[in-house]
Amino acid sequence: MAVTRTTVLFLITSVVLLTVSYSLCRDYAVIDVVGDSISEGYNPDYSIATATTGWVHMLYGQADWTNAPGTATITNIWPDITFYNSSQAGSRASDWADDVNGWLSAVVAHDPDLVVLYLGGNDLIQDYGSGGFSAIEQDQYRADLYTIIDALRTNGSQPDIVMPDYYDLLDGQSTTLPPPYDQYVDAAAAVAVCNDVIRSVAAEKGCFAVDGVHAAFLYHCYGSDVVPKSKHLSPDYVARPLLTSFDIHPVTEGHGSIYELVYGLLSELKSIPTITSFALTAGQPVFQWTSGYGQNYVIERSEDLTVEDSFVPLATNVSTLPMNTYTGPIESAGSMFYRIRVEE
Numbered sequence: 001m002a003v004t005r006t007t008v009l010f011l012i013t014s015v016v017l018l019t020v021s022y023s024l025c026r027d028y029a030v031i032d033v034v035g036d037s038i039s040e041g042y043n044p045d046y047s048i049a050t051a052t053t054g055w056v057h058m059l060y061g062q063a064d065w066t067n068a069p070g071t072a073t074i075t076n077i078w079p080d081i082t083f084y085n086s087s088q089a090g091s092r093a094s095d096w097a098d099d100v101n102g103w104l105s106a107v108v109a110h111d112p113d114l115v116v117l118y119l120g121g122n123d124l125i126q127d128y129g130s131g132g133f134s135a136i137e138q139d140q141y142r143a144d145l146y147t148i149i150d151a152l153r154t155n156g157s158q159p160d161i162v163m164p165d166y167y168d169l170l171d172g173q174s175t176t177l178p179p180p181y182d183q184y185v186d187a188a189a190a191v192a193v194c195n196d197v198i199r200s201v202a203a204e205k206g207c208f209a210v211d212g213v214h215a216a217f218l219y220h221c222y223g224s225d226v227v228p229k230s231k232h233l234s235p236d237y238v239a240r241p242l243l244t245s246f247d248i249h250p251v252t253e254g255h256g257s258i259y260e261l262v263y264g265l266l267s268e269l270k271s272i273p274t275i276t277s278f279a280l281t282a283g284q285p286v287f288q289w290t291s292g293y294g295q296n297y298v299i300e301r302s303e304d305l306t307v308e309d310s311f312v313p314l315a316t317n318v319s320t321l322p323m324n325t326y327t328g329p330i331e332s333a334g335s336m337f338y339r340i341r342v343e344e
Contacts, residue, residue: 028114028269030082030157031074032107034096034148035118037089038258042249044239053252055259056085056116072263077270084110092126093119093144097151104151113157114269116262117148117207118164120194121248124187133190138197145201162265163202164210164258165195169238169248171223173230181226181242208322210265216257222246275340276323285328289340291319299326302337311339 033039033056041054057063060083061073074081086107088095096104096119107115123141124133133141152159170177174187195214202209217237224232225242237254239245250258268274268290278287291297297318300311318324328338 028078028081028160030084030110030112031114031116032084032110032112033087033116033118034104034107034152035085035087035116036091036122037087038121038249038255039085039087039116039118040089041085041087042089043252043255044245044247044249045251053255055250055255055262056087058256058259059263060085074263074266077266081114084112086110087118090122091119092122093141093148094123097144097147099151104148108151108155111155111157112152113159114162114266115152115159116162116164117145117152119145119148120166120198124166124190124194125248133193138193141194142197142201145197146205149201149205149207160269161202161205161207162210162262162269163198163207164262165198165213166191167213167217167221167237167250167254168192169221170226171219171221171230171232173223173226176226178226203322206322208265208269210261212261213258216261217250217254220254220257285336285338286325287338288323288325290322291324296342297324298341299328300339300341301328302339303335305337311337 035056039054039056041052041057043053046053053063059074061075074083084107086103088101088103091103095101099105120141123137123144149161152161168174168188168191170184170188172188174189175185177184177187191214195211199209199211201207219231219233220235220237222238222240222242223230225240235253237250237257239247239251274290276288276290278285280286289297296316298313299315299318300313302310302312304310314328315326318326
């Protein structure tokens, strides 16, 4: 990843708080997607055999139909980026972690500095039993995600990793499923547990969670087919009705929703580091900023910008993902200039 030297400069006085950002582009050279059929492009609106009608194709500008949501593509953010989609239909996290098919090795060979990791749907489907997503299965899923992330970061680019959550096909109504679907009574709870694992792994491994797919799909799925008076919304994100058209994959509108959420997160990544809050509390400057994997930050201060090289370091090697907080020493009256600099 080419991270242009980036400085965020701001002034704190006893009465004024001002920020000025001199933030240049955070540039990625190669993106890849590690996923299952949802990311490979399966879409009930089109022939499954084509597998080229999904959210990744929208993101990459490869969707060739007229009703695809959105017009912006990843090249609107990074014009020169090289993009791959290594997703494999039917794959589980364990398939990638074990690398028996060489899928993960192939991704590492692409040397991506940005990866979207979207696995878990098939883990839920294949591991699901009367106990939902059991503790043993959760632990294995978590361990597999760890293995995948660690393997991806063995390459030279040390990629930032984006991890979307999963949608609930039953809109939280699984406990009221009629036969023959009542065997999935715990499905909604299992999806919630899966998403908890995704969020916790993202936090522990310094990845960026797209924590919004579940909420975006809620009441756009099969809930109204289970409970007719439930809060069903339009447009529908899955093929309906449940008893004749049941499909686990999103239709075009559903893929469009995932695309919009991932695109939004990638747009935010471009501007890292970004100050998210700053204040003067009891004489202490307190500020937060977003950070990226592999970036260390230096906090510096100057009392007079007219003096060349007047900045002195207050803290070095600051790097907490995905958000940093710094609390400075108590200051006396007067103006102080602070800056956050990416350590080279």
